[in-house]
Amino acid sequence: MRIATAEEMNKIDRQAMQQYGIPGIVLMENAGLRVVEVIQQILSDIKGKVFSILVGKGNNGGDGLVAARHLHNRGGQVKVLLLADPEELQGDARVNLTIWQKMGQPIYQVNQVNGINILKLALLNTDLVVDALYGTGFRGSVNEKTGRVIELINNSSLPVVAVDIPSGLEADTGRANGPCIRATHTVTFGIPKIGLVVEPGAGYAGRLHVADISLPKTLLESKEIPRQLLTGEMVGGWFKPRPGDAHKGSCGRVLVLAGSRGMTGAARLAARAALRAGAGLVTLALPESVQLVAAAALEEVMTRGLPETAAGSLDLAALQPALEACAAADVLVVGPGLSCQPATVELIRELLPQLTVPVVIDADALNALAGADRLLNGLNVPAVITPHPGEMGRLWGVAAAEVQQNRLQLAKEAAQKWRVVTVLKGARTVIGTPAGELYINPTGNPGMATAGSGDVLAGLIGGLLAQGFTPEQAAAAGVYLHGLAGDLAARRLGQPGTLAGDILEFLPAAMQSVLTKEMK
Numbered sequence: 001m002r003i004a005t006a007e008e009m010n011k012i013d014r015q016a017m018q019q020y021g022i023p024g025i026v027l028m029e030n031a032g033l034r035v036v037e038v039i040q041q042i043l044s045d046i047k048g049k050v051f052s053i054l055v056g057k058g059n060n061g062g063d064g065l066v067a068a069r070h071l072h073n074r075g076g077q078v079k080v081l082l083l084a085d086p087e088e089l090q091g092d093a094r095v096n097l098t099i100w101q102k103m104g105q106p107i108y109q110v111n112q113v114n115g116i117n118i119l120k121l122a123l124l125n126t127d128l129v130v131d132a133l134y135g136t137g138f139r140g141s142v143n144e145k146t147g148r149v150i151e152l153i154n155n156s157s158l159p160v161v162a163v164d165i166p167s168g169l170e171a172d173t174g175r176a177n178g179p180c181i182r183a184t185h186t187v188t189f190g191i192p193k194i195g196l197v198v199e200p201g202a203g204y205a206g207r208l209h210v211a212d213i214s215l216p217k218t219l220l221e222s223k224e225i226p227r228q229l230l231t232g233e234m235v236g237g238w239f240k241p242r243p244g245d246a247h248k249g250s251c252g253r254v255l256v257l258a259g260s261r262g263m264t265g266a267a268r269l270a271a272r273a274a275l276r277a278g279a280g281l282v283t284l285a286l287p288e289s290v291q292l293v294a295a296a297a298l299e300e301v302m303t304r305g306l307p308e309t310a311a312g313s314l315d316l317a318a319l320q321p322a323l324e325a326c327a328a329a330d331v332l333v334v335g336p337g338l339s340c341q342p343a344t345v346e347l348i349r350e351l352l353p354q355l356t357v358p359v360v361i362d363a364d365a366l367n368a369l370a371g372a373d374r375l376l377n378g379l380n381v382p383a384v385i386t387p388h389p390g391e392m393g394r395l396w397g398v399a400a401a402e403v404q405q406n407r408l409q410l411a412k413e414a415a416q417k418w419r420v421v422t423v424l425k426g427a428r429t430v431i432g433t434p435a436g437e438l439y440i441n442p443t444g445n446p447g448m449a450t451a452g453s454g455d456v457l458a459g460l461i462g463g464l465l466a467q468g469f470t471p472e473q474a475a476a477a478g479v480y481l482h483g484l485a486g487d488l489a490a491r492r493l494g495q496p497g498t499l500a501g502d503i504l505e506f507l508p509a510a511m512q513s514v515l516t517k518e519m520k
């Protein structure tokens with residue numbers, strides 16, 4: 001499913017009207033109706049219920065007036081609370097205001113002097129609020145009066161259905177520069193806007209409903225919109241059924257180069273995640289003094305001890321044996337728990353340009369490239385990098401806070417600059433591809449902010465890559481399934497109690513859920 005900016009959405013709107021001749025009033029009527037249908041699902045009955053509809057001066061307000069009319073016709077008691085002067089409403093919105101007036105229905109001017117008290121009274125006897133103040137036309141922050149209205153709504157603990165986008169939220173960034181409606185549900189039209197699927201916007205939106213208002217499909221699926229929301233059916237579609245004569249050597253061989261004294265857990269998690277992803281054979285190559293520690297905990301994974309430094313991390317002398325081990329693998333996963341020992345950094349910088357198999361570069365292998373990110377361009381193999389904001393900042397040469405201010409753009413630029421699939425982890429994880437595509441992941445929860453979670457992701461992506469997923473598919477599917485497994489774990493164990501190992505244990509269930517949907 002594509003994800004739009006406000007401008008892209010307005011362009012779709014204009015094309016629908018001008019190129020296809022679909023009148024705006026039809027789009028607005030459909031929009032208002034879709035909102036009412038969601039309300040019908042939420043309340044199961046509209047008859048006798050009381051609705052307060054906050055109406056702004058633009059077309060978002062127009063949608064709200066259409067919803068008011070249909071709620072009234074279905075037996076609802078509807079109060080339209082206008083935060084603008086009637087004269088300010090133009091075009092389709094004005095048409096719907098006039099219809100409401102001709103129906104002799106109440107309109108309360110909340111932008112007057114005692115408007116706040118009118119609103120307080122209205123809310124005292126309200127079952128559900130509809131937020132039709134601002135939609136994709138919103139920029140900046142609301143004025144002081146509207147801010148008080150929004151705070152009143154948010155503190156009322158009434159269910160709120162936001163029309164298209166919660167008022168006060170920026171459609172393109174998901175940021176709220178001031179008071180913003182915290183909706184229980186958001187009914188967005190056509191396709192989601194970026195701000196609804198990244199934090200903090202996703203939090204303000206509540207449960208997101210994407211409503212068809214008869215915008216032509218070809219406009220909504222246009223590749224000119226270079227962003228997609230990952231979905232279960234997309235991921236399920238990338239899995240290929242295994243041939244009947246599959247054997248462990250034909251289901252993908254992964255070499256994991258990871259670990260150091262005191263950090264063997266990261267290596268073990270990555271190796272097991274590659275197996276859980278479905279790889280047939282996984283070998284974990286790590287410093288020889290901790291090989292037994294790892295081997296003892298990994299029945300299904302082969303281990304190989306490599307030359308190490310006095311600190312118990314991989315030494316430059318591990319270069320040749322590591323390259324030999326790569327020759328017997330389909331994919332290399334390098335980084336979890338490696339440490340940043342100078343000799344280990346040197347090893348990574350020597351190894352990467354000589355690789356002959358696709359690679360997932362994670363954690364300390366990325367830190368080893370800080371200041372040497374040109375080595376990413378020098379790779380002769382397809383690659384996926386999986387930085388968290390701190391690692392991305394060190395690679396890009398900026399503070400993590402700056403990375404967080406510009407996540408989508410940075411993931412896209414980095415992927416195109418380094419020509420590697422770039423997984424910028426966080427809420428929400430975004431994936432940039434060298435071709436300029438962006439994926440946003442909807443799964444996952446704060447319970448996954450736990451040690452080892454990233455190690456599981458790196459191994460999972462490597463395991464998928466080894467089974468024939470393209471780097472872009474392996475990264476996207478890995479991120480989606482990792483988050484889904486985290487959601488399943490949190491549902492069973494609670495967010496605080498979820499460990500990285502639990503994400504690992506729930507991976508099969510996560511894969512099953514996308515596969516069965518796909519197989520239906």
Ligand SMILES: NC(=O)C1=CN([C@@H]2O[C@H](COP(=O)(O)OP(=O)(O)OC[C@H]3O[C@@H](n4cnc5c(N)ncnc54)[C@H](O)[C@@H]3O)[C@@H](O)[C@H]2O)[C@H](O)CC1
Pocket residue numbers: 009010012013027028031056057058059060061062063133134135136137138139140141142143163164165189190213215
């Ligand atoms: N996308 C579609 O296919 C359809 C969208 N519809 C609805 O139309 C809105 C967008 O309407 P628009 O008139 O462009 O703007 P808004 O209603 O979102 O905003 C009203 C108005 O407010 C002004 N404004 C912007 N920022 C501020 C601010 N910080 N303070 C005060 N005023 C502000 C600005 O002038 C805006 O014009 C879309 O979301 C849908 O709900 C169609 O109705 C159906 C098809």
Ligand SMILES: [K+]
Pocket residue numbers: 060131132133134135162163164165166167
């Ligand atoms: K709104």
